[in-house]
Amino acid sequence: MIEVEHLTKVYRSFKRKEGLKGALVNLFYRDYESVQAVDDVSFTINPGELVGYIGPNGAGKSTTIKMLTGILIPTSGQVRVNGFIPYRERYEYTRHIGVVFGQRTQLWWDIPVQESFRLLRKVYQIDEKDFRDRLSMFIELLDLGPLLPIPVRKLSLGQRMRCDLVASMLHHPKVLFLDEPTIGLDVVGKLRIREFLAKINREFGVTMILTTHDLREIEELCQRLLIVDKGKIIYDGDIEGLRMKYTLDRRIVFQLNDNIDFDELQSACAFNGSVRSEVMDPLSLKVTFQRDSYSPADIIERVLKNAPVHDITIEEPSIEDIIGRIYSGQS
Amino acid sequence: MIKRVILHIDLAFAYLSKFIKTRLEYKADLLLGLFTGVLFQLVTLIFIDVLFAKQALTIGGWTKWHVLFIYGFSIFPLNLFFAFFPNLYNVGSKYIIEGNLDRILLRPLNSLFQVLMEEVDIESLIGLIVGAGIVFYASAQLSLEWTLGRVLIFAIMAFCGMLIYGGVFTTVASFSFWWPDRIGLMAPLFNMIAFGKYPVTIYNRLLQCILMWVIPFAFVAFFPATYFLGFDEFRPFVLLIPVIAAVTMAVGISMWNLGIRHYESTGS
Incomplete structure (x- = not known):
């Protein structure tokens, strides 16, 4: 179809010189500028x-x-x-x-x-x-x-x-x-x-x-x-x-019942280097991982085994976040 | 091709009736337009009267009544032009700089046709009545005879004159495609129209040449008028009128079409 x-499409526009003298110069000589729009x-x-x-x-x-x-x-x-x-x-x-x-x-x-x-x-x-x-x-x-x-x-x-x-x-x-x-x-x-x-x-x-x-x-x-x-x-x-293409990172946030020893938990879960985990406040843990390295189920299973969890949120970046990132050039 | 022409004629009437309807909505505006139109004609008449009363009875062999006739005739092509081509004046600003041409180019109609049809100045047609009065009066003074055939030729020549103005100003309007910053060619050219209202023979050689072969305003009123006034020495030029009209309009249309290819629209 x-x-x-x-x-x-290339637009050609001429650079205008300012002032009266510039206007006179513009009459006889034009300095063109090309803009590649498409x-x-x-x-x-x-x-x-x-x-x-x-x-x-x-x-x-x-x-x-x-x-x-x-x-x-x-x-x-x-x-x-x-x-x-x-x-x-x-x-x-x-x-x-x-x-x-x-x-x-x-x-x-x-x-x-x-x-x-x-x-x-x-x-x-x-x-x-x-x-x-x-x-x-x-x-x-x-x-x-x-x-x-x-x-x-x-x-x-x-x-x-x-x-x-x-x-x-x-x-x-x-x-x-x-x-x-x-x-x-x-x-x-x-x-x-x-x-x-x-x-x-x-x-x-x-x-x-x-x-x-x-x-x-x-x-x-x-x-x-x-x-x-x-x-x-x-x-x-x-x-x-x-x-899939632009959000390789996914994020799971666990709400915990008790304060935990963060280092102990990390070694117990035994994630490889692509996973970043951090304690947000004493009772919540944020795990950021790459889409192709672990499945969410895998991550959850490991954390559940080693920590007292009462709530889980899986965060997916919104389409706006993604496109905002693409526009600002940090894809 | 013929189908397309018929479509355009049909639409010309549709556009016109649409336009008259909107015009009637603003009655005060319409009345004021009519009033100033008539006033303008009267002022010019007084000017001609004063000119001939104080000075010699003739200018370059032309009597007051000859000049009056030429002037009366000139009102016809000029007011037809004012009536049907006023939007040419807006081409640079409204259509090119503001990008209204986008809308025009999206319709399956000729683009110049659409631009012309979007604004029609009906009031100008009132001027034709004043013109007819002047022509009638001057003819009576000169004891000219009118036949149906002559009236027909009069109408055709007035139409050709409108096309000459139309062609010249379409050409100038098309320049805006290349130089969208409004260059002031329109106004001086507008002033040149006045030269065409008087016998071309009273000007110097250079001006005569320009008025005949560069900006052919002499063919709009003066040469047509000589036909009715019986100055046969100008007959070859009279015969050229339709040719000049066709060529001028063709130049205008070609420039327009070239310009359309240069159109760059606006940013958004």
Whole structure:
């Protein structure tokens, strides 16, 4: 469905010199600076997949989306979506995709929502009956009824986003690109959009790429994750795999009944060098070990044999911790 | 191809009706627009009257009534241009710097068409009534005869004039793709429009040459007007009007399409 090969985008911007003299110099001489926004990115997305595309600000997410949707022309590399080369066959291509940008609306600012929808029907030449059926289904799913007569500029962000989603789905797109669709929304608003996306992915088999900073969203929606940083893809796989790859350390905390002799316990358990154990306060013991060296059961068994334990907690780093660590470069 | 053209024509009407509806929502704004439009025309008329009353009766062999006719005609292409191309002025700021072109490029329609259709200045069409009045009055003074055929040619030439303005300003607007920091080419060019309202023969050679072959504003009002005024020595130029209109618009569209390939959107 989506094939991306060695995709690269380099922006050229010129360094502005300051002041009046600088402005004069700028007129005649420009010192260019290249920024590699997307750097040799390759991936394939199959029909029906819902893929999360995440990365820190400035990682090149939006630039990639803009190349996939045909807004920007790649500096080098190949993009094929649904058989089209996006920027080259814009007319035909844009009929088959839907795009939602959380940062700005696709609807007409000054006219009521329903007239925006009607205008889109003409733009995409959607069959009248088909249009009505789909619209009424979406209205019900997203509770849009009361919003229809209101001009877009008067809608709240959450309301506007729901309308934008519908606008992007009216013409039966096979692929839906969502660039931070829930940015700035409250919990209820996010939940609603998440449910809608899950439903149309499941029921219509729409392929989706979703960029977001909300990792809950990713965990709940996406089967697959692409993580980009500094223009390169640094992870491609599912969430479980991400945990396996980046969290080799696991941790078990034992609550103890009595104070114990720590050194004695350590020698009794006879862990190898990869295990770190420490006493947190007199009655609790924290054991940190590598995923591939011991199983949790093994650790627990050994500790139980040698110490009076009344509670055990296994700590798994959250996906946020993991990604936070990847972003800050200490993976 | 034909299907695509029909789609665009159909949508032009849809966009227009949408636009008129929103325009009617702001009635005070609309009325003020109409009022200033009429006022502007009156001031120019007074200027022409004063100019010819105080000085000689003719300028370079052109009488007051000839100049008035040319001026009256010039109102047509200019106001058609004002009505349908006002958004060209926003291309650099609203569409390129603010990134609104993203939205345009995501729809299966011509991008220039969409930009033009997103803002239409209906009030400018009122100017056509003032223009018709002036043309009618000047024609009466010059005892010009009007036939249906002449009215038709008048309309076609006014349309061609609009395309010449449209082409020139589309070209200039397209420069914003390369130099998004608003360069002030629009304003001086806007002022050059005024040169086209008077007989091109009263200017020096260089200016004449520019107005004919570089920024062909002479073909917008002056040459068309000579046809109705019966100055046959300009006939070859009159015949060139549709060609100039087509070429100017083609240059504008090509520059636009080149520019689109240069578009870099915004950061997010």
